[in-house]
Amino acid sequence: MFILYRRLYDVCCRAAVPVRCKTVAVPFVQPEFLKGSVHRKHPGVTNLKTIRLPEELHSAALSVIYNSEVKDLPERAHKLTNFLWSRKRAVESHELRERAIALEKKWKEQERVTDTNHESFETRIRKKILSELKKTTYHWTPLKYDSDLGLVYMVARLAGGYAAVMRALNEIKKRDSSFTPHSLLDFGSGLGTALWAAHTHWGDSLREYVCVDASAAMNSLAERLLTGDTEGDDPLIKHVYFRQFLPVSPKVQADLVLAAFSLSELSTQEAREETLLTLWRKTNSYLVLVENGTKAGHQILMEAKDILLKREDKVGGDVRRPLVFAPCTHQLPCPKLLKQPVTPCNFLQPYYPLPVSGRSEIVQEKFSFLIMSRSELQKSELVQWSRLISPVLRRSRHVQCEICCSNGELQQLAITARHHGRDSYRCTRSSDWGDRLPVIQMENHTEG
Numbered sequence: 001m002f003i004l005y006r007r008l009y010d011v012c013c014r015a016a017v018p019v020r021c022k023t024v025a026v027p028f029v030q031p032e033f034l035k036g037s038v039h040r041k042h043p044g045v046t047n048l049k050t051i052r053l054p055e056e057l058h059s060a061a062l063s064v065i066y067n068s069e070v071k072d073l074p075e076r077a078h079k080l081t082n083f084l085w086s087r088k089r090a091v092e093s094h095e096l097r098e099r100a101i102a103l104e105k106k107w108k109e110q111e112r113v114t115d116t117n118h119e120s121f122e123t124r125i126r127k128k129i130l131s132e133l134k135k136t137t138y139h140w141t142p143l144k145y146d147s148d149l150g151l152v153y154m155v156a157r158l159a160g161g162y163a164a165v166m167r168a169l170n171e172i173k174k175r176d177s178s179f180t181p182h183s184l185l186d187f188g189s190g191l192g193t194a195l196w197a198a199h200t201h202w203g204d205s206l207r208e209y210v211c212v213d214a215s216a217a218m219n220s221l222a223e224r225l226l227t228g229d230t231e232g233d234d235p236l237i238k239h240v241y242f243r244q245f246l247p248v249s250p251k252v253q254a255d256l257v258l259a260a261f262s263l264s265e266l267s268t269q270e271a272r273e274e275t276l277l278t279l280w281r282k283t284n285s286y287l288v289l290v291e292n293g294t295k296a297g298h299q300i301l302m303e304a305k306d307i308l309l310k311r312e313d314k315v316g317g318d319v320r321r322p323l324v325f326a327p328c329t330h331q332l333p334c335p336k337l338l339k340q341p342v343t344p345c346n347f348l349q350p351y352y353p354l355p356v357s358g359r360s361e362i363v364q365e366k367f368s369f370l371i372m373s374r375s376e377l378q379k380s381e382l383v384q385w386s387r388l389i390s391p392v393l394r395r396s397r398h399v400q401c402e403i404c405c406s407n408g409e410l411q412q413l414a415i416t417a418r419h420h421g422r423d424s425y426r427c428t429r430s431s432d433w434g435d436r437l438p439v440i441q442m443e444n445h446t447e448g
Contacts, residue, residue: 034423034427034438039423039426039427039429039430040430041430042427042430042431042438043174043175043436043438044385044427044431044435044436044437044438045174045430045431045435046167046170046171046174046175046434046435046436047167047349047432047433047434047435048166048167048170048349049350050350050351050352050362051159051162051163051166051167051349051350051351051352052351052352053158053159053162053196053352053354054196054200056228056236057158057162057196057225057236058354059228060224060225060226060227060228060229060236061154061158061225061354062354062355063228063229064151064154064221064224064225064229065151065154065155065354065356067229068151070148070151070152073151073152073155073356074155074356076152076155077152077153077155077156077356078156080149080152080153080156080157081156081157084156084157084261084292085292085294087140087264087292087296088138088140088296089138089140089264089296089299089300090138090140090267090268091137091138091140092268092269096137099136099137100129103128103129103132104125104129107125107128107129140267142265142267143265144215145215145217145218146217147217147220147221149217150191150215150217150218150221151221153190153191153218154191154221154354155354155356157190157191157261158191158193158354159351159352159353159354159363160351160353160363160365161190161191161193161260161261162193162196162197162351163349163350163351163365164260164290164349164365164367164369165193165194165197165198165258165260165288165290166197166200166201166349167347167349167367167369167434168288168290168326168367168369168371169197169198169201169288170201171325171326171327171369171371172286172288172325172326172371173201173202175325175326176375179255179285179286180202180205181198181202181205181206181254181255181256181285181286182205182206182207182208182255183206183207183208183209183210183253183254183255183256183284184198184206184208184209184210184254184255184256184257184258185210185212185254185256185257185258185279185282186198186209186210186211186212186257186258186259186260187212187246187257187258187259187262187275187279188212188213188259188260188261188262188263188265189211189212189213189218189219189222189242190213190215190218190222190260190261191218191221191222191225192211192222192225192226192240193260194211194258194260195209195211195237195240196237198256198258199237202256203237207239208239208241208254209237209239209240209241210241210243210254211240211241211242211243212242212243212244212245212246213242213243213244214244214245215244216244219242219244222242223235223242226240246275246278246279247282248278250278250281250282250318252282253281253282253283253284253318254282254283254284255284255285255286256285256286256288257279257280257282257283257286257287257288258287258288258289258290259275259279259288259289259290260288260289260290260291261290261291261292263275263276263289263291263300263301263304264291264292264296264297264300269303272300272303272304273307276304276307276308277307277311280308280322280372281318283318283372283374284318284374285373285374285375286325286371286372286373286374286375287308287371287372287373288369288370288371289301289304289369289370289371289372290367290368290369291367291368291369292366292367292368293344293346293347293366293367293368294344294346294368295342295343295344297344297346297367297368298334298336298344298345298346298368299337299344301368301369301370302333302334302337302370304370305324305328305334305370305372306333308322308372309322309324309331318374320374320375321374322372322373322374323372323373323374323375324370324371324372324373325371325372325373326369326370326371327345327347327369327370327371327387327404327434328370328387328404329385329386329387329404329405329406329436330404330405330406330407330408332407332408333408335404335408335409335410336389336404336410339410344368345368345389345404346366346367346368347366347367347368347369347433347434348364348365348366348433348434349364349365349367350362350363350364350365351363351364351365385406385436385437385438386403386404386405386406386411386436386437387403387404387434387435387436387437388401388402388403388431388432388433388434388435388436388437389402389403389404389410389433390402390433391432391433392428392429392431392432392433394429397416397417398414398415398416399414399415399416399425399428399429400412400413400414400415401413401415401428401431401437403437415428415429424437
């Protein structure tokens with residue numbers, strides 16, 4: 001074969017006839033899911049780069065800190081951060097009764113054999129049960145924010161809370177470009193981080209911000225931040241109204257309703273359910289819930305999801321059915337709660353903290369969120385995407401990832417260009433923890 005090609009080459013050279021190769025143009029057909037985007041910016045990418053506070057908010061917060069007389073702010077803020085992260089839900093009274101009954105049955109069976117004094121038997125068992133419950137029960141106490149604790153909370157959580165809410169709202173901003181909210185209701189508004197985040201995303205359309213927080217001191221601090229810590233100046237964001245009580249009437253709805261790190265501050269499941277149903281009644285388009293990325297935070301959000309999906313008869317007024325918009329890609333129970341050991345579904349968002357200690361290193365905010373929608377627009381889309389629920393491991397010729405599928409199952413995948421296609425491979429390689437993967441067929445390929 002080599003000799004044949006050599007002779008052909010020699011003949012062409014002697015005849016001085018140039019050899020021309022005909023180029024055939026093969027049209028490239030872009031997959032429909034890319035919607036004209038490049039792979040690294042495919043529609044499933046919703047992660048944000050490292051977030052900074054808005055310049056006005058950043059300057060106002062530093063002014064408040066420098067003008068305060070609270071001592072040891074960095075140390076107290078660090079302790080408060082650890083406390084909030086380790087916080088669990090309050091134990092319900094029925095759970096305590098169930099534990100007490102189980103312990104009573106267990107110890108009565110053990111001690112009846114050796115006990116000879118029947119009069120002191122019941123008393124001894126009762127004391128033993130109370131002692132055991134005190135040792136093993138989490139003692140939840142409500143946080144009461146005065147001016148000092150509010151300032152400590154601002155140092156500890158202003159930037160991190162803003163970053164988490166920004167990332168959650170970006171899910172709506174990226175996927176529903178037609179959404180232009182005119183009103184915001186923020187329950188448990190605290191420092192007003194949610195209104196700042198919403199204003200960053202939709203400042204041109206938002207005309208009213210209603211912030212509800214039971215702490216008058218926190219409302220006052222949020223107002224100081226809005227005026228740049230300059231008394232008498234006009235607020236940097238207009239039409240912001242502060243309330244200490246949540247209006248329960250469903251007659252007035254807000255386009256965007258938000259509760260960030262607030263449901264976990266309610267002491268009982270009954271209080272959380274009542275508040276949640278009130279918030280949903282007041283939701284016109286989207287309800288956004290954000291909590292710490294802990295087991296307790298994730299559990300609270302999944303309970304909220306179940307309440308809204310299964311107890312629609314209690315949510316009167318608006319007849320539009322609730323839909324899970326994010327992060328779940330389905331309307332089914334969370335598969336992470338069904339898998340042992342239980343691990344929370346959470347996400348990371350990098351941000352720059354307030355430089356109160358002279359350091360400005362990037363910090364990762366770990367949070368969980370839930371977005372419920374009244375819009376039917378997303379109903380057909382929800383069954384076509386998977387969510388990355390852990391870091392993506394990029395190797396030389398494949399990508400390892402864990403996804404939550406549209407059928408409500410978890411899958412470990414090794415994506416290659418050969419088995420899953422070039423577009424699927426490049427999209428996955430460009431994605432990260434929290435993004436969605438726009439490839440339905442990937443759910444049928446499990447490797448490893």
